[in-house]
Amino acid sequence: MTTTKKAGVLGATGSVGQKFILLLAEHPDFELYKLGASSRSAGRSYAKAVKWRQTATIPQSATELVVVECKASEFVDCDVVFSGLDSDVAGDIEKEFKESGLVVISNAKNYRRAPDVPLVVPLINSSHLDVVARRVKQEKKQGFIICNSNCSTAGLVVPLGALIAKFGDISDVTVTTLQAISGAGFSPGVLGFDILDNVIPYISGEEEKLEWETKKILGSIAEDDSFALRSNMTVSAQCNRVAVSDGHLECVSIKFATPNKPSVEEVKQALRDYVCESQKLGCPSAPKQCIYVLEEDDRPQPRLDRNRDNGYAISVGRVREDPVFDFKFIVLSHNTVIGAAGSGILIAETLFKKGLL
Numbered sequence: 196m197t198t199t200k201k202a203g204v205l206g207a208t209g210s211v212g213q214k215f216i217l218l219l220a221e222h223p224d225f226e227l228y229k230l231g232a233s234s235r236s237a238g239r240s241y242a243k244a245v246k247w248r249q250t251a252t253i254p255q256s257a258t259e260l261v262v263v264e265c266k267a268s269e270f271v272d273c274d275v276v277f278s279g280l281d282s283d284v285a286g287d288i289e290k291e292f293k294e295s296g297l298v299v300i301s302n303a304k305n306y307r308r309a310p311d312v313p314l315v316v317p318l319i320n321s322s323h324l325d326v327v328a329r330r331v332k333q334e335k336k337q338g339f340i341i342c343n344s345n346c347s348t349a350g351l352v353v354p355l356g357a358l359i360a361k362f363g364d365i366s367d368v369t370v371t372t373l374q375a376i377s378g379a380g381f382s383p384g385v386l387g388f389d390i391l392d393n394v395i396p397y398i399s400g401e402e403e404k405l406e407w408e409t410k411k412i413l414g415s416i417a418e419d420d421s422f423a424l425r426s427n428m429t430v431s432a433q434c435n436r437v438a439v440s441d442g443h444l445e446c447v448s449i450k451f452a453t454p455n456k457p458s459v460e461e462v463k464q465a466l467r468d469y470v471c472e473s474q475k476l477g478c479p480s481a482p483k484q485c486i487y488v489l490e491e492d493d494r495p496q497p498r499l500d501r502n503r504d505n506g507y508a509i510s511v512g513r514v515r516e517d518p519v520f521d522f523k524f525i526v527l528s529h530n531t532v533i534g535a536a537g538s539g540i541l542i543a544e545t546l547f548k549k550g551l552l
């Protein structure tokens with residue numbers, strides 16, 4: 196008897212979708228079972244439909260699968276469906292999947308603000324998945340949506356959450372991002388001519404997502420099982436696109452609410468010591484270390500540090516005192532792994548370990 200779970204991928208031909216294909220290809224718990232994309236791709240083998248842009252070759256288990264349209268009836272046999280759909284179409288499609296009883300883990304922005312939908316970065320708030328567990332038990336309904344965060348938010352919330360857990364409330368955060376071009380997707384994506392020899396100081400909607408999503412992820416679960424925002428923390432973001440293929444770098448300053456400030460060494464130690472639930476549960480993709488604190492003056496760097504623990508870990512460097520706030524540091528996260536597909540996989544592994552798939 197097979198013990199692996201059948202996985203579907205929506206938007207399988209896109210930037211996030213291709214990462215899902217790679218991460219699922221040799222997964223111990225999930226098998227690639229159905230691939231969906233637009234009607235432009237449907238009916239063709241995955242190898243023919245996709246414009247493959249990863250450095251690893253297309254996994255054998257995906258090449259001959261025939262791409263289907265993103266209709267719930269095509270995916271009814273799936274135990275879990277990962278969505279890398281464009282947000283223009285994700286709303287209606289994911290709703291139909293949920294209403295058909297399917298478990299959808301989405302990378303799109305459409306349901307992130309819904310009060311009953313968990314917004315999860317599995318390295319920091321997998322406890323929000325417990326709401327789904329209670330709801331499934333009470334209502335005996337299987338279909339639900341869980342959202343991943345925006346890619347730049349995923350890197351920011353992990354060190355913030357680790358520091359709040361150790362030292363208490365953070366009142367103020369400023370973050371300036373240097374974001375990779377893969378974060379813009381493939382269609383239309385960022386044009387080479389625009390980004391070469393250049394920095395683009397605007398990413399539509401990104402600053403609002405960072406400022407809002409951080410508060411939901413680091414917020415609490417209310418008595419009625421809705422998600423309460425961390426309203427005592429102000430976040431100010433500035434977002435830039437830079438000519439890097441993968442890996443978002445973020446320059447962060449923080450101010451603690453407590454008058455008893457920790458030292459720089461205590462901040463670094465708290466980041467190093469942080470352990471997340473997916474590590475404790477033994478999830479196969481969990482990083483060995485959630486946060487790597489780098490001591491070299493010029494690290495982290497996207498090309499050198501983004502693939503730590505296969506892109507599932509966060510790197511933090513240059514931790515120092517801030518003359519305006521309390522501390523400042525640099526954060527690096529792999530935007531298509533822990534910032535997108537990898538988060539989805541880690542959420543599914545957590546659900547699996549908790550008996551929810």
Ligand SMILES: NC(=O)c1ccc[n+]([C@@H]2O[C@H](COP(=O)([O-])OP(=O)(O)OC[C@H]3O[C@@H](n4cnc5c(N)ncnc54)[C@H](OP(=O)(O)O)[C@@H]3O)[C@@H](O)[C@H]2O)c1
Nearest residue numbers: 206208209210211232233236281302303378380381382535
């Ligand atoms: N890239 C990142 O780092 C990142 C990180 C976090 C979240 N996200 C979010 O993840 C989602 C996917 O992003 P991406 O960067 O992977 O985008 P992308 O490269 O543009 O891929 C979009 C995917 O959606 C499919 N699609 C488009 N129209 C469709 C339709 N009418 N019906 C069914 N499928 C359709 C495309 O299929 P065809 O190839 O057939 O057109 C393609 O597979 C977005 O919501 C994005 O905001 C991205």
